Amino acid sequence: MPDNSIADLRPRQGFQPSRLIGWVGREPMTASCVAVLLFFVLVAIFAPLIAGDPIALNPAERLTSSSESAIWGRDHLGRDVFARAVYGTRTSMLVGFSVAGLTTLFGVAIGIYAGMSRIGGAVIMRLNDAMMAIPAILLAIALASLMNAGVVTVIIAITLPEIPRMVRLVRSVVLGVREQPYVAAATSIGTSGLAMVWRHILPNTLGPVLVQATYACASAIIASAVLSFLGVGTSPEVPSWGGMMADARSYFRIHPELMAYPGALLSMLVLVVNILGDRLSDALDPRKTRRGSL
Amino acid sequence: MSSKPYLSLDKISKTYALGREKFGGPERFLQAVDQISLDVPRGETLGLVGESGCGKSSLARLIMQLERPSSGAIAFDGVDPAGLNATELKAARQRFQMIFQDPYASLNPRMRARAIIAEALVNFRKGNAEEINRRVEELAIQVGLSSFHLDRFPHELSGGQCQRIGIARAIALSPDLIVADEPVSALDVSIQAQILNLIVRLQEEMGLTLVFISHDLSVVSHVADRVAVMYLGRIVELGKTADLFGRPAHPYTRTLLTAVPRPMPSSRGKRSRISGELPSPLNPPSGCHFRTRCSFADARCAAEVPVLRVIGGAQQAACHHAEDIQATLNQDEIETDNA
Numbered sequence: 001m002p003d004n005s006i007a008d009l010r011p012r013q014g015f016q017p018s019r020l021i022g023w024v025g026r027e028p029m030t031a032s033c034v035a036v037l038l039f040f041v042l043v044a045i046f047a048p049l050i051a052g053d054p055i056a057l058n059p060a061e062r063l064t065s066s067s068e069s070a071i072w073g074r075d076h077l078g079r080d081v082f083a084r085a086v087y088g089t090r091t092s093m094l095v096g097f098s099v100a101g102l103t104t105l106f107g108v109a110i111g112i113y114a115g116m117s118r119i120g121g122a123v124i125m126r127l128n129d130a131m132m133a134i135p136a137i138l139l140a141i142a143l144a145s146l147m148n149a150g151v152v153t154v155i156i157a158i159t160l161p162e163i164p165r166m167v168r169l170v171r172s173v174v175l176g177v178r179e180q181p182y183v184a185a186a187t188s189i190g191t192s193g194l195a196m197v198w199r200h201i202l203p204n205t206l207g208p209v210l211v212q213a214t215y216a217c218a219s220a221i222i223a224s225a226v227l228s229f230l231g232v233g234t235s236p237e238v239p240s241w242g243g244m245m246a247d248a249r250s251y252f253r254i255h256p257e258l259m260a261y262p263g264a265l266l267s268m269l270v271l272v273v274n275i276l277g278d279r280l281s282d283a284l285d286p287r288k289t290r291r292g293s294l
Numbered sequence: 295m296s297s298k299p300y301l302s303l304d305k306i307s308k309t310y311a312l313g314r315e316k317f318g319g320p321e322r323f324l325q326a327v328d329q330i331s332l333d334v335p336r337g338e339t340l341g342l343v344g345e346s347g348c349g350k351s352s353l354a355r356l357i358m359q360l361e362r363p364s365s366g367a368i369a370f371d372g373v374d375p376a377g378l379n380a381t382e383l384k385a386a387r388q389r390f391q392m393i394f395q396d397p398y399a400s401l402n403p404r405m406r407a408r409a410i411i412a413e414a415l416v417n418f419r420k421g422n423a424e425e426i427n428r429r430v431e432e433l434a435i436q437v438g439l440s441s442f443h444l445d446r447f448p449h450e451l452s453g454g455q456c457q458r459i460g461i462a463r464a465i466a467l468s469p470d471l472i473v474a475d476e477p478v479s480a481l482d483v484s485i486q487a488q489i490l491n492l493i494v495r496l497q498e499e500m501g502l503t504l505v506f507i508s509h510d511l512s513v514v515s516h517v518a519d520r521v522a523v524m525y526l527g528r529i530v531e532l533g534k535t536a537d538l539f540g541r542p543a544h545p546y547t548r549t550l551l552t553a554v555p556r557p558m559p560s561s562r563g564k565r566s567r568i569s570g571e572l573p574s575p576l577n578p579p580s581g582c583h584f585r586t587r588c589s590f591a592d593a594r595c596a597a598e599v600p601v602l603r604v605i606g607g608a609q610q611a612a613c614h615h616a617e618d619i620q621a622t623l624n625q626d627e628i629e630t631d632n633a
Contacts, residue, residue: 181400184360188392189414189463190384199413203404 030279033272040269044090051083054239063255072261075247085261087239091151092221092269098155099220100213103162108209110163111170112197115178121171128164136161140223144232154233158223162216169212170205177204207284214277218270225266241266298372299333300503301357301390301471306330306366308352312576324575326352328527329366331602336470339497339504341518341535343511343550345572349527350507351395354475357505358392359383370471388418391464393493395476397456401448407434407459408444414466433462437492454485458492465496471503478513490517511554515539520608523547526575526583529602533609543611543620545588582613590615 024031043050052069058078065073072082114121114128131139143157177183178201186200227233228242236243241262248258308327315322326349334340344350355361357368359375367374375386394400401410411433415426431441437458448456457477464472474493478486494517497504508514514521514535521538523531523546531544542548570587573579582600585591594614602612605620613619 181394181396182402184355184358185392185394185400185460185463186402186413187360188358188387188390189467190387190417191413192380192384195417199405200402204402 027279029275033275033279036268036272037276040089040093040272043086044093047086047090051086052080054080054083054087055237056080063251065255065257073255073257075244075258076251081244081258081261084239084244085241085265088241088244088262089265089269091234091238091240092224092266094151095155095158095224096217096221096269096273099158099162100217102155102159103166103216104209104213106159106163107166107212108170108202108205111167112174112201112205114167115171115174116197116201124167125171128167131161131164132168134161137223137226140227141230141232144227149233149235151234151238154224154227157227158220162220166209166212166216170209173205173208174201177201180204207281210284211277211281214273214280218273218277221266221270221273225262298335300336300338300371301332301334301505302369302372303330303332303357304367304369306353306356306363306368308349308356308361309364322576325527325578326575327356327363330527330529331366332522332529332532334471334503334505336503337501339506339517339519341514341521342505342507342524343509343514343521344524346509347572347575348524349575350509350524351475352527353524354392354473354505354507357473358390359387384417388467389469390471390473391467391469393457393460393464393472393474393477396480397453397460398448400460401456403448406445406447407439407451410448410459411444411462411466414463418467420467429466430462433466436465436496437462438488452485453481454489457481457485457489461489461492461496465500468500469502471505472497473505473507475507476509477506479508479510486513493517511539511550523550526573526578528583528612530584530613531609531611532602533607533611537607537609541609541620543605543609543616544584544613545590545615545619546584547611548619549587584613590619 056079058074058080060078061067061070061074062076062078063074064070067073070080070082072080072085075081075084110124114124139161140157143160144153147153147156183196183200186196191199224233224240225242225245228240229246231246233242234240244262245259248255248262252259306327307325307329310324310326312322312324314320328349330353332340342350342353352361356363359368362376367376370386370389373386375383378386401407405413408427408430411430412426415421415429420426420429430444434441434444439455439458439462443451443455443459448459451459457480461477472493477493478489481489490513493504493506496502504517506514506517518535520533521535522529523538523544525546531538531542531547533543538547539551542551573583573586579586579596581597582588582591582595585595588595590613598614600612600614602610603616605611605616
C-alpha cells in the first residue's frame with residue numbers, strides 16, 4: 001500500500017533559515033521592502049516605548065532644532081517632532097490597513113454579486129459609475145465634514161469612494177473566470193450557487209484583488225494625510241503625518257525639516273506598500289511561482 | 295442495437311445574437327447549431343467530426359445543459375431536462391458528464407487533484423470524508439494515476455495527467471453518458487493513444503454511451519461505432535463508421551477523408567481538394583451550405599436545403615446528389631485498384 005498521508009509529500013517542512021537567506025539573495029528588493037514594512041509595523045506597535053509624549057506642549061522650546069529631549073526638534077507649539085512622527089505611523093498604518101481590509105471585504109462581496117447576476121450587476125454598475133463620477137477626495141472631504149472628527153470617520157470617508165474601484169475590478173475578473181472551462185466543468189458535476197463562488201470564483205479572483213488592496217492601502221495613507229492637511233481629518237491632538245505637514249506649512253521657509261520628516265516617512269511607506277503589491281501579484285499566481293520562493 | 299435511444303436530439307438549434315455591427319445596422323445572428331436531430335442508443339460511441347467553427351462544441355454544451363437550445367428538444371432516456379427545476383436538473387447531471395478539450399483550463403488551478411475529483415462526490419454527498427477519499431483513490435487508479443499525483447496542483451502535472459484527472463472527475467458519479475469534446479487534440483501524439491485507449495476501456499467497463507467529438511478522422515475511426523459529419527451547424531452525413539469511411543456519400547465527407555494523411559504513397563488516390571474558404575457562419579450560403587465549395591453543385595443546391603435522408607442501410611446523407619457521388623467514388627476505387 002502506498003503511503004497516502006499528505007504531509008510527507010509536501011516539498012517544504014517548517015521554517016528553514018537557509019531558505020530565508022537564499023530568498024533574500026534572490027529577491028533583494030522584495031526582501032528589503034518587507035523589512036521596511038515590518039519596521040514600520042514595529043514602530044507603530046511599540047510607539048510608546050520608542051518615543052516620548054507626542055501631545056505635551058513645551059512653548060519655551062518651540063521651533064528649536066535637534067536637542068537631547070527631542071532629537072528631531074520641536075514644532076511651533078513646542079511638541080516633540082520625533083514622537084509625533086512615531087505616533088503618526090500608528091494613524092497612517094491603522095487607516096491604510098483598515099481601508100484596504102474594508103474595501104476588499106465590501107468590494108469583493110458586491111463585485112462578485114455584480115459579476116454573477118446579470119440584472120443585479122447592471123444596477124450595481126450604474127450606481128458604481130455614478131459614484132466614480134464624484135472625485136474621491138471631494139467625496140471623502142464631504143463625508144468627513146459630515147461626521148465627527150476621528151480615525152473611524154476618516155476610515156469610512158476614505159473607504160466609501162474606494163469601494164467602486166474595487167467593485168469594478170472584481171466584476172471584470174469574475175466575468176473572465178466565469179467563462180473558464182473549469183467553471184463549466186464544475187457546473188456539470190452539480191456545483192452551483194455559493195459553493196461555486198467559494199470554490200471556483202473567489203479563489204481565482206483573489207490575486208488581482210489583493211494587489212488592488214495594497215494600492216488602496218497606499219492611497220488611503222495618502223488620502224488620510226490629505227484630509228489631515230486640509231483640516232478635516234483626525235482631530236488636531238491626534239498626531240498624524242498629514243496634520244504635521246499642515247502645521248509645518250507656515251514655517252516651511254525657516255524650518256523645512258518640520259515638513260521633510262513626515263513627508264519622507266509617508267513617501268517611504270507608500271512606496272514600500274506599492275512595490276510589495278506588485279510583487280504580490282506575481283507571487284499569488286500559482287503558475288508563475290518561481291521554484292524555491294518562500 | 296437497442297431500439298430506444300439513450301440520448302435523443304430533436305431538431306435542436308442554437309442561435310447567438312451578436313448585436314449590430316454598426317449603429318442602426320441590421321442585427322446579426324450566428325446559427326451555431328441548425329436543426330440537428332440525432333439518436334444515440336445506449337452503449338454506442340457516436341463520433342462527431344467537422345472543421346473548427348462548425349458547431350461541434352456548441353452541440354456539446356447543449357447536450358451538457360450548459361446552455362439552453364433556442365428551439366428543439368433534448369431527451370435523456372425520454373426525459374427532457376428543460377422541464378426540470380433546478381434541484382431536479384442538478385440530480386439529473388449525475389447521469390451525463392463531459393471531458394473537456396483543454397486539460398489545464400478545465401481544472402481549477404487553485405485546487406489539488408484530490409479536491410477536483412472529490413468535488414462531484416461532495417456535491418452529491420456520496421459518503422463521509424473517508425469514504426470519498428477512498429473513492430477518489432480508486433478513481434485515480436482506474437484512470438492510471440498514482441496517489442501521489444492527487445496531492446499536486448494542475449500546473450505541477452503534465453497535460454496527459456491533467457486529462458486523466460478530468461476523466462476521473464467525469465466518471466466519479468458513474469454517469470450513463472459522456473460527451474468528450476476533443477479530449478485528445480491538445481495532447482502529444484504519444485499521449486493521445488494512451489488517453490484514447492483509456493476512454494475506450496472505461497466505456498467498455500462502465501457501459502457508457504459516448505459522444506466523441508473530434509476534428510481528427512483517424513481518432514474517430516478508432517473509437518466510434520457511428521459517425522456524424524457536421525458542416526456549418528448541420529449534420530451532412532451519418533452512418534456506421536466503416537460504411538461512412540468506406541463509401542462516403544456526401545462530397546464534404548469525401549474531401550475530409552482525402553485530407554487524411556496516408557503513409558503509403560501508393561495508396562494515395564486522387565485528391566479531391568476542397569476549394570475556397572469556409573463561408574462565414576454569419577451569412578451562410580442559401581440551400582446547401584456546402585455548395586460554394588462543392589464540385590457537384592447545381593441550381594437545385596442553391597434553391598433547396600437538402601435534408602438528411604437514408605441512402606442505403608443505416609447511412610444517411612444530406613445531399614441532393616448523394617447516390618451519384620457514391621457511384622463515382624466506386625468508379626474511382628476500381629480505377630485505382632486496376633492501376
